[in-house]
Amino acid sequence: MGNTQVKTGDVAASDLRVVPIIISFVVAGFIGLFSETALNMALTNLIENFGIHETTAQWLTTGYLLTLGILVPVSGLIMQWFTTRQLFITALVASIIGTFIAAIAPSFSVLMIARVVQAIGTALLLPLMFNTILMIVPPHKRGRIMGIIGLVIMFAPAVGPTISGLILKSLSWHWIFWISLPLLIGALIFGWIFMQNVTNPTKPKIDILSIVLSTFGFGGIVFGFSSAGEGGGWGSATVIVSMIIGAVSLLFFTIRQLKMEQPVLNLRAFKYPMFTIGLLLVVVCMMVILSSMILLPLYLQTSLSLSTFAAGLLLLPGGIINGILSPVMGGLFDKFGPKWLVTIGIVIVTGAMFGFSTITIETSSAFIIALHIITMVGVSMVMMPAQTNGLNQLPRELYPDGTAIMNTLQQVAGAIGTAVAISILSSGAEGFMSTVEDKANPLNPLLAFTAGIQDAFVFAIIMGIVGLVVALFIKRVKVEHPM
Template sequence: MSKTQGEETGEYKVLPILVSFLIAGFIGLFSETALNMALGSLIEDFSIKETTVQWLTTGYLLTLGILVPVSGLILQWFSTRQLFIVSLAFSIIGTFIAAIAPSFAVLMLARVVQAMGTAVMLPLMFNTILLIVPPYKRGKIMGLMGLVIMFAPAVGPTLSGLILKNLTWHWIFWICLPLLILALVFGYFYMQNVSTPTKPKIDVLSIVLSTIGFGGVVYGFSSAGEGGGWGDPTVITAISVGLIGLVLFCIRQTKMKQPMLNLRAFKYPMFVVGLLLVLICMMVILSSMILLPLYLQTSLALSTFAAGLLLLPGGIVNGLLSPVMGSLFDKFGPKWLVIPGLVIVTGSLFGFSTIDLETSSAFLIAMHILMMVGVSMIMMPAQTNGLNQLPRELYPDGTAIMNTLQQVAGAIGTAIAISILSSGVEDYMKNVSDATNPLNPLLAFTSGVQDAFIFAIVIAVVGVFVSIFIKRVHVEHQAS
């Protein structure tokens, strides 16, 4: 056993390191979805339009889309402790600015600063797990991370609904702040350096192309999703410029001796299969997470708190099942989890495509729980199996690629779902005989939601086909 391998098993205090990441990750992701429930209050407080307030989400996604690709390089330049402390410092500063924000512009700045912290934290968390946890335990640990990654966004809307019932939106941030400080103090004492910075050469042109490429695509799809429409010149320009930037970025990476983002990761088939399944999963989850609250609040006229409560059981079930699915992955491999998981998700989406104004809460809760059970069977097993196939030196690049493309897939899935919803509403209203009937807009909206879920079914069916090719990776290059 080499010195490095000995250090991995003997010298790293794995539990305190994981606890530091779990606390920081949970609060970071909680504040991301918690604010979504406060958008109505923010529109009122700042006297702004819906299209303006959406920038709090778009700006966050855009910052992640720009910074996460560079994270592969950042991880190789600084130590684990440095990055952990800096990422939490950004999150704390951003949260504090948001808590005292007197105007929309200040709150927007706070969201960008928060996103800078998350953009470093997520890749750092996955990279550290790959370095300190031996392969035969990774499924279980990734499952624990899955608990945080899925549970925090799930409870975010419900808890923020409760906060908003009694306090102002500022308190969403005031409540997060002491917990982030706790994570920083805990990490300061217990976080260890798990990798040696190699300080590769920084290629400015790669950073510029990456920023234009990923930033353009995320911005373009987000703008289309916010109601800009696919024919909007801004949307067409942003996506076109973004795609050109990505092509040039990829060409440059393949010609460099020390690329900023090593695309050799795509030579490993199970990494590609795992990546595709994770992206499909993200598109389904994020499109459903935007469609269901809209349906519950518009078609069924539920309050934000009631809508959040209705979606809470599915989130809790997913969070609790993630570590269980991780342990099953360690034991049996990915195939017997991922394929049934995608079949379950497809079935639940078929259920959602039948919802109308008479649909019962019990049916919606059951379908949502079913979908989240399926997601827990797909997400972490596919991700862990894919990353397991990469050699150690490609871990930073693999985690950067996965985390970046997840943001892109989320933006694309959300934008397509919203545009299908909008066109479904328009088509329905064109064919009604009495446009003044107040029931027709509700029926039109519900019809649009059904159409958008049919798109999600198509995506899930593609996932079922891709999952047929998944095979268990037997790790030899890091038998720690």
């Protein structure tokens, strides 16, 4: 371990201000991830304002995730080239610029550009946050700290629709960003004062071909799924070509990384079985969560004809409970390990998805609230314990790569989950309308939309069952490497 036991980055371990560093990340991460779902509640308004189709509006979420899918894989390399402070400040500046452009956006295309700039900030911040926590927090305390980080990662997207619903009740969608802006500036100032460098940049050689292959690989896969979700259908030329380019690029990227002495993304992390299992569980959870996050606001506003504010309020209790439970589950993980937490959590999530697949235009609000709360309880039991257990198995030198791999595949899974859900929703609604005789009846489009929603939640059930099978193999990691 050399001198890393005495010194972390350019700061002696005893001089690390652990709490302010964590607070800096928590505040910045919260605002960054809040914007990931805050616009979901405004989709209906944006569709009307800009005269766009719902599958085009979906690109505000998918484009954001696509940018993360392209940038996060190279974050492991970036973290070895720049200091913690440099990356933190750059991430916040990108988020601030993106948020400002979004706040003044006069058209869909400008708003789309703003989302990409915002995503650049998040793409730098998320892996940096995980890597820093692994560097400054000893293994036996990581569950609780990762639980607090989980509070941010799950709580921010969960309350995003509620807060944006409240804003949209009396203000335009631009205010979602105007309200975020001073908070981001505050996070930048706080981080400027308290953030410390916790790693020594080693400046490894940059392999341009690997970066190109990674971009076409992850970008092609996400773009392919998103294009299918946008209404092109799975058989369209765009989808097929994107998928083939993505798959072939990823294959060559993987082969190249395994042959290189200093890979851009060290795939040897997959040699550690609990890391791989933890990763699979996180991927399943992200698919379920982000598909639900886009389906529920659309269902509440279309099928149940609720206002944005009312729809947002229905999703608030689940978000709050998830935020409260994340640190609690982290503490339970520190004590008892992941096995029972994760397995029971996946069963709970799958059960909730089964409930969502039965919703109709007569479903009560109380039923939706209950199902959403149950989903969020289950998610808090799975996400952070699986993630922490997986990262704990990695040796210290693989932390940047492990966090980059996990964050990359989370975002790719989120984009795939969102695209597949919207695609199933669209085809389900079209299938229903093709069977009705009286197409002029105003009730039929509502029934068709609801049928599409039910179909989309069946996809979430299947993902939950896959997660349950994976969860059966999880074991507690005994951390042998010291801090």
